[in-house]
Amino acid sequence: MKVLVYHKIHDKTQFEKQIKFLKRSYNIIDPTCLEDHLCHGKSLPENSLMITFDDGDSTLYKNAFPVLKRENIPAIIFVITNLIGTNEPFWWDELEYLLGEEEGNNKVWEVKTWPNKKRVQYLQELRSKSNKEQYKYPQLSIQELKEMQHANILIANHTHTHPMLDKCEEDELEEELFNSTEKLKERNFNYQYFAYPNGNYSERAEKKLVQHGIKYSFLFDHKINTGKLNPLRISRLKVNDNTPIWKLKFILSGWHSRVLPVTRTLGKLRR
Numbered sequence: 001m002k003v004l005v006y007h008k009i010h011d012k013t014q015f016e017k018q019i020k021f022l023k024r025s026y027n028i029i030d031p032t033c034l035e036d037h038l039c040h041g042k043s044l045p046e047n048s049l050m051i052t053f054d055d056g057d058s059t060l061y062k063n064a065f066p067v068l069k070r071e072n073i074p075a076i077i078f079v080i081t082n083l084i085g086t087n088e089p090f091w092w093d094e095l096e097y098l099l100g101e102e103e104g105n106n107k108v109w110e111v112k113t114w115p116n117k118k119r120v121q122y123l124q125e126l127r128s129k130s131n132k133e134q135y136k137y138p139q140l141s142i143q144e145l146k147e148m149q150h151a152n153i154l155i156a157n158h159t160h161t162h163p164m165l166d167k168c169e170e171d172e173l174e175e176e177l178f179n180s181t182e183k184l185k186e187r188n189f190n191y192q193y194f195a196y197p198n199g200n201y202s203e204r205a206e207k208k209l210v211q212h213g214i215k216y217s218f219l220f221d222h223k224i225n226t227g228k229l230n231p232l233r234i235s236r237l238k239v240n241d242n243t244p245i246w247k248l249k250f251i252l253s254g255w256h257s258r259v260l261p262v263t264r265t266l267g268k269l270r271r
Helices: 012-025 031-040 059-071 091-099 101-111 116-129 142-149 170-186 203-211 245-253 255-270
Strands: 002-006 048-055 075-079 153-157 193-195 216-218
Touching: 012 059, 012 245, 031 216, 048 059, 059 075, 059 142, 075 142, 075 193, 091 101, 091 116, 142 153, 153 170, 170 203, 245 255
Parallel strands: 002 048, 048 075, 075 153, 153 193, 193 216
Antiparallel strands: none
């Protein structure tokens, strides 16, 4: 089984081309089909594929949802629960805004390696020292999420504030997962499907997921699932809305996953 993961969708035209290609070439399955396979041993369809989105960006409702609805395509949107219905930005976007795009982008990658409490404190200090206006970014509303849910799009769990779970202490893990699961339950969304922020998996976090009733969790490892599927470590392939069809085919072939580590290593050696 292959699972794609998108984030923001700005290029509606190219995204529609991708979806039409995927619909012709694969059996796009919904979570029920996955559950039948994992829980009841039912075989997955040949060339099965799932479509997922991380973060719950507002462009999904504007640009992705009309295409998915028209083509009758199921999907999963993993949302950050404390942002629903707010004008609060994603923390990494705010960091770029406060520092400037180039410096901010580099800093985001550094901050993701820090202990979570250090990350939170750093962002608070940046906000207090900045002379810039508060950065506002309209997030998906409950109404928009419910409309998509009624059109066969599962609204699922991506933590409460999007920390790197492997950088969290025990109390932070508990708070994140308690808050996200409770918020999703209150709104009749699905808390049992989970995607790791930034793909930062850890065994300690996995144990905490199970304690909070999460049954299916998704990685961000740019790999194809082979062999027996582990419901708590489902691999996904990263793709963007502007990815050309030839590259999408290359990613889905599995070769991109093999080539990518080599190109990254070569890039580091050239620096």
